[in-house]
Amino acid sequence: KPRVLSGMQPSADSLHLGNYLGALVNYVKLQDEYDAFYFIPDLHSITSPDGATNLAERTRTTVAQYIAGGVDVERSTLFVQSHVPEHAELSWVLQTITGFGEASRMTQFKDKSVRYGQDSTNVGLFTYPVLMAADILLYQADGVPVGDDQKQHVELTRTLGARFNHRFGETFKIPEPMIPAEGARIYDLQDPTSKMSKSSASPNGRINVLDEPKVIAKRIKSAVTDDGNVVAFDREAKPGVSNLLSILSVVTETPVATLVEQYEGKMYGHLKVDTAEAVVATLEPIRARTLELLDDPAELDRLLAVGAAKAREVASETLGKVYDAVGFLRPQ
Numbered sequence: 001k002p003r004v005l006s007g008m009q010p011s012a013d014s015l016h017l018g019n020y021l022g023a024l025v026n027y028v029k030l031q032d033e034y035d036a037f038y039f040i041p042d043l044h045s046i047t048s049p050d051g052a053t054n055l056a057e058r059t060r061t062t063v064a065q066y067i068a069g070g071v072d073v074e075r076s077t078l079f080v081q082s083h084v085p086e087h088a089e090l091s092w093v094l095q096t097i098t099g100f101g102e103a104s105r106m107t108q109f110k111d112k113s114v115r116y117g118q119d120s121t122n123v124g125l126f127t128y129p130v131l132m133a134a135d136i137l138l139y140q141a142d143g144v145p146v147g148d149d150q151k152q153h154v155e156l157t158r159t160l161g162a163r164f165n166h167r168f169g170e171t172f173k174i175p176e177p178m179i180p181a182e183g184a185r186i187y188d189l190q191d192p193t194s195k196m197s198k199s200s201a202s203p204n205g206r207i208n209v210l211d212e213p214k215v216i217a218k219r220i221k222s223a224v225t226d227d228g229n230v231v232a233f234d235r236e237a238k239p240g241v242s243n244l245l246s247i248l249s250v251v252t253e254t255p256v257a258t259l260v261e262q263y264e265g266k267m268y269g270h271l272k273v274d275t276a277e278a279v280v281a282t283l284e285p286i287r288a289r290t291l292e293l294l295d296d297p298a299e300l301d302r303l304l305a306v307g308a309a310k311a312r313e314v315a316s317e318t319l320g321k322v323y324d325a326v327g328f329l330r331p332q
């Protein structure tokens with residue numbers, strides 16, 4: 001089977017709807033046809049100013065959301081990045097073949113460093129995409145299911161993998177980004193020209209997987225829509241309505257074009273009510289199951305130990321090849 005690998009950072013309270021629709025939905029779909037590796041990039045988290053706050057608890061909560069969302073630990077390998085030391089080790093090697101200018105061009109670094117300010121921008125934030133390349137290349141992944149905002153990082157991964165192969169001999173598989181046709185970029189409900197993110201200006205712009213149904217419904221019903229009253233998909237002229245259509249399209253597995261036909265002659269209010277209902281119906285069972293799973297943290301930890309052991313088998317083999325290729329004197 002071809003292999004996929006992906007991960008979502010353990011955010012403070014919950015994954016948000018963008019993470020769910022842009023990434024998690026696809027993790028679940030891919031696990032039959034692919035040998036799937038899904039992980040929690042906790043090493044990445046500590047590059048943000050509050051990244052170490054309640055990290056262990058956040059990591060478990062995120063793991064529970066993966067499972068509640070449909071990641072099946074029988075079919076997929078689920079693990080925590082810091083449990084597999086090879087990620088940090090390979091990252092170091094890759095840093096030495098990454099250009100300073102190349103890393104400086106990463107748009108997420110540029111955005112985040114402006115947002116964090118000079119005092120909170122650390123060197124780890126700068127090398128973050130190289131750690132991500134290590135995550136992917138270690139597992140010889142064929143595909144990387146991500147939302148649109150991670151595309152540039154996957155491109156860097158391809159560049160670094162190819163450069164290493166060229167310089168030291170064929171070692172890594174070069175992965176493809178797998179970006180869904182619908183849901184790859186979910187926008188903020190209050191500011192539908194910016195993507196939904198954990199750092200949105202207003203919490204009303206974001207829906208968290210673990211939000212109460214009432215809160216979800218309210219936020220969708222008070223989403224910013226656009227002038228006019230025709231439900232149509234037009235990112236430029238109708239970003240708010242288009243965002244609701246994308247959300248409804250993914251949660252109901254209905255093409256946007258079909259939805260647009262269904263809403264012909266109907267008001268924005270109908271679209272909001274239906275979207276709210278569909279999102280609540282999707283997220284409510286995930287929320288309930290997450291809370292249930294969190295009642296037994298020892299069981300989650302046990303599953304993660306199994307996952308880490310499986311992940312390490314693959315990761316250590318690749319790292320061994322890398323060290324040999326570079327030409328380190330290996331311990332005997």
Ligand code: TYM
Pocket residue numbers: 005006007008009010017018019020021022023041044131132135136144145146147148149150153183184185186187195196197
């Ligand atoms: P992170 O934690 O920011 O996001 C996790 C996943 O959610 C997607 N996503 C979105 N999709 C649609 N609309 C949105 N508004 C939205 N916001 C986020 C992201 O594209 C991502 O797929 N660097 C990564 C984590 C990572 C990783 C990796 C991913 C580390 N190593 C290796 C893949 C492979 C990140 O911070 O994603």
